[in-house]
Amino acid sequence: MGIAPSPSCTVHPATSIARRTGDDMGANAGDGEGWPNALAKYEALASSLPSRKGLGSALYRRHGGFWYPEHLMAPTLAARGSFVARPSDVILATIPKSGTTWLKALSFSVVHRGRHAPGSPGHPLLGSSPHDLVPFLHSTYESRSAAVAPVDLLEAMPSPSPRILAVHTPLSSLPASVRESGCRVVYLCRDPKDAFVSLRHYLDEIKPEGSTMTPFAEAFELLCDGVSPFGPMWEHAAEYWKESLARPEQVMFLRYESLKEDGAGSVRTLAGFLGRPFTDDEVARGVPEAIVELCSMQRMRSVEANRDGKHGAATSWSFKNSAFFRKGEVGDWKEHMTEAMAQRLDGVVKEKLRGTGLSLSH
Numbered sequence: 584m585g586i587a588p589s590p591s592c593t594v595h596p597a598t599s600i601a602r603r604t605g606d607d608m609g610a611n612a613g614d615g616e617g618w619p620n621a622l623a624k625y626e627a628l629a630s631s632l633p634s635r636k637g638l639g640s641a642l643y644r645r646h647g648g649f650w651y652p653e654h655l656m657a658p659t660l661a662a663r664g665s666f667v668a669r670p671s672d673v674i675l676a677t678i679p680k681s682g683t684t685w686l687k688a689l690s691f692s693v694v695h696r697g698r699h700a701p702g703s704p705g706h707p708l709l710g711s712s713p714h715d716l717v718p719f720l721h722s723t724y725e726s727r728s729a730a731v732a733p734v735d736l737l738e739a740m741p742s743p744s745p746r747i748l749a750v751h752t753p754l755s756s757l758p759a760s761v762r763e764s765g766c767r768v769v770y771l772c773r774d775p776k777d778a779f780v781s782l783r784h785y786l787d788e789i790k791p792e793g794s795t796m797t798p799f800a801e802a803f804e805l806l807c808d809g810v811s812p813f814g815p816m817w818e819h820a821a822e823y824w825k826e827s828l829a830r831p832e833q834v835m836f837l838r839y840e841s842l843k844e845d846g847a848g849s850v851r852t853l854a855g856f857l858g859r860p861f862t863d864d865e866v867a868r869g870v871p872e873a874i875v876e877l878c879s880m881q882r883m884r885s886v887e888a889n890r891d892g893k894h895g896a897a898t899s900w901s902f903k904n905s906a907f908f909r910k911g912e913v914g915d916w917k918e919h920m921t922e923a924m925a926q927r928l929d930g931v932v933k934e935k936l937r938g939t940g941l942s943l944s945h
């Protein structure tokens with residue numbers, strides 16, 4: 584069992600936590616010889632961690648003060664044990680259902696716009712899922728194949744440079760090299776009520792055949808208790824929020840609702856943070872707006888790879904990419920939660936974030 588991160592901590596504690604918990608045992612977690620033996624060791628460690636029923640059909644494991652879907656615990660620990668970040672890397676961090684897919688598409692378009700103009704018919708986002716263009720770090724570590732060691736896969740990535748990777752991992756459990764390398768981290772949060780409703784729909788859609796979902800009311804209670812994927816969600820956001828204040832050049836804090844409200848403005852801010860500000864000429868040509876349009880729900884939904892393609896085809900949990908695109912609205916929680924539930928969750932989140940200056944409810 585890991586050490587719970589301190590809510591008031593603004594300094595990245597990953598290195599010291601790794602030493603204390605011993606979950607860096609697979610120094611060779613990524614190399615060919617040690618893999619997948621190292622994964623087996625991480626799986627043994629993961630299965631020894633405290634567990635609890637989750638919000639959908641899967642069990643959660645607790646590590647470092649956060650709850651992880653069971654199948655992602657070992658890959659997350661393995662990534663932490665061996666991933667070596669580069670200064671040029673871009674890491675996108677979210678709690679599930681906060682707009683990860685959208686942020687992946689936007690970041691890819693911004694970073695690679697020199698090579699792929701957002702209006703071009705051959706743009707990669709019109710042929711591939713954002714999740715294939717910007718993989719989750721943990722997905723690389725889910726591979727059981729001895730032939731493809733995660734470190735080699737990650738080293739071979741990408742063409743084109745820089746690497747853009749996504750994580751749901753709490754800041755305090757990221758590989759230490761993320762902070763040490765100085766690479767940029769973009770965090771996207773969303774109103775917890777909408778994220779919860781979105782999560783429930785998603786979990787229901789992707790649940791393995793024959794499995795049953797935790798009832799809605801029970802799942803809501805778990806959420807309010809801090810039990811959610813990579814949650815407590817307020818703690819997850821607070822860690823990144825504090826880091827974005829302490830190290831604004833490395834960590835940027837974004838909101839789903841702001842992206843909806845001012846897409847082009849948000850994309851311009853994102854581009855600046857990523858060291859690729861739009862030129863006056865690009866602004867005059869409407870490039871930020873073109874990126875917003877390319878990554879819009881409507882456009883993304885119409886792409887065949889997003890409609891019929893599969894996510895996680897190489898892993899044990901595979902489902903259709905269409906599960907990542909539902910409504911994409913702000914305030915959809917009103918269709919699924921009572922006012923009393925909303926007030927309860929808002930109250931819990933407000934209380935937990937007291938003194939941080941952060942508010943998550945929209």
Ligand code: PPS
Nearest residue numbers: 679680681682683684685781879880908909910911
């Ligand atoms: S995941 O599984 O964590 O990667 O899911 P994530 O992408 O974070 O969240 C899915 C929700 O984001 C909505 N979505 C979008 N909103 C706006 N624009 C675009 N392009 C977009 N793409 C996905 C998606 O519909 C889910 O939200 P809900 O509320 O369920 O519609």
